Amino acid sequence: MGSNNIVFLGDEESQLSGGTNRVWRASMGELLGSAVLVFMVDTIVISTSESDTEMPNLIMSILIAIVLTIILLAVVPVSGGHLNPVISFSAALVGIISMSRAIIYIVAQCLGAVLGALALKAVVSSTIDETFSLGGCTITVIALGPNGPVTLGLETAQALWLEIFCTFVLLFASIWMAYDHRQAKALGLVTVLSIVGLVLGLLVFISTTVTTKRGYAGVGMNPARCLGPAIVRGGHLWDGHWIFWIGPSISCVAFYVYTQIIPPKHFHAEYGYKHDFVGVVKALFGSNV
Template sequence: MPPRRYQFGRADEATHPDSMRATLAEFLSTIIFVFAGEGSILALDKMYKDTSATPARLVMIALAHGLSLFAAVASSVNVSGGHVNPAVTFGALLGGRISLVRALYYWIAQLLGSIVACLLLRLTAGMRPGGFALASGVGELRGLILEIVLTYGLVYTVYATGIDPKRGSVGTIAPLAIGLIVSANILVGGPFDGAAMNPARAFGPALVGWRWNHHWIYWVGPLIGGGLAALMYEYMVIPAAEPAHPTHQPLAPEDY
């Protein structure tokens, strides 16, 4: 586990092969996640004329997001750390686990990955992405607070299972834990605001489908929630001094 540090980035980091591989991994894993997540919604709209929210529909969407995120994180965790989410990257940046240069690369890759996934859905399914919006009767403040709380839980789970130097063997189930918390949070927040917890997940459908209602909530909420979770875990849970004889395997240098 690299020590906590805040830095802009090494002089050669912008063109280093490790940075390029990590950025590509974030781009491809985001495509996997958004294509399956948004695609599950379009598939249900294709299968059923009635697109109103039902328990079965909510469970299927939550399951699709959880499984696809599990696969996306697992397939990129050894290369980029498996962020697949600008809010996770922001939390890692605030926690001193990633440089600013690497964070900027990740953000660009995640947003582009989401856009490409939605363009592929538009091409293959021939349907306009639905995007995220507040449900009827849900005000902007409540939607914002909900996104903060949901994303806090997600990033806290990422820290506990993927970043904490004391995580030990728990690190092997990090992708599964992350997928499960996303599914659980969708079951909670889906009927209210869609439960994005991920600015990139919201941005691709909004751009390709051109649906911008309340879009700012899906940026501000996740970034605040992710930042709070990272700072609290870094400075209140992780010890100031690393253990003298750690019993776990450290992350690779490019991870977080």
């Protein structure tokens, strides 16, 4: 993390050792952080969409990048600052945390997302809630056309490929620096997290710009953030919701495969991650696996 005694997203399982109580306390950081993240991001989505600016998606992307960086800076010392099932699952595959810790984090992130969506629903009017789908992740929406209701949005295949590509870029271009403790220590916590926020904001901007499809809210890259409004708001937010889970999951596996085929010195330098997925499987079933 740029400090002398903690390495951002190094071997977190060792850093956050201290028994079950420590794990659950860390998960509370993920829960509250995810709640704040969903409330703030969805608020930004609604406010920028309703503004009169010529490029609301650009303003939205910049604000999301800033907010994400601030929230990460607050949560990283508590739990490692995952705030996203994609990060937790990828970290478990790589071996930075155990799969059991990842599952606890993911459950906490999803619960936090629901709380954040409930908080937003409590403060916005029913008209805004209806018009902007509570700022949730949408593939399509139903709008009134000249001859009745019409469905607007993106095709399923396009949305899925965008989730896969953009999530992989997020892992490759930003989280990669955090996974490699050498780069994280050299760059420092603020720089690393600022780049993470910048990359995510850029990907949101790209996805909403290249498609220019009304009804498509852009890539999610965070299944929990998409789940919260879907549970609270319901309706068409469930249409294609699986894309926001399957796409990022594929990217996590692809990123893990990438870490296994590059030279070990470029990733597992000085020490290996003992919770690496393949290593755990080999340990369970014998070295012949």
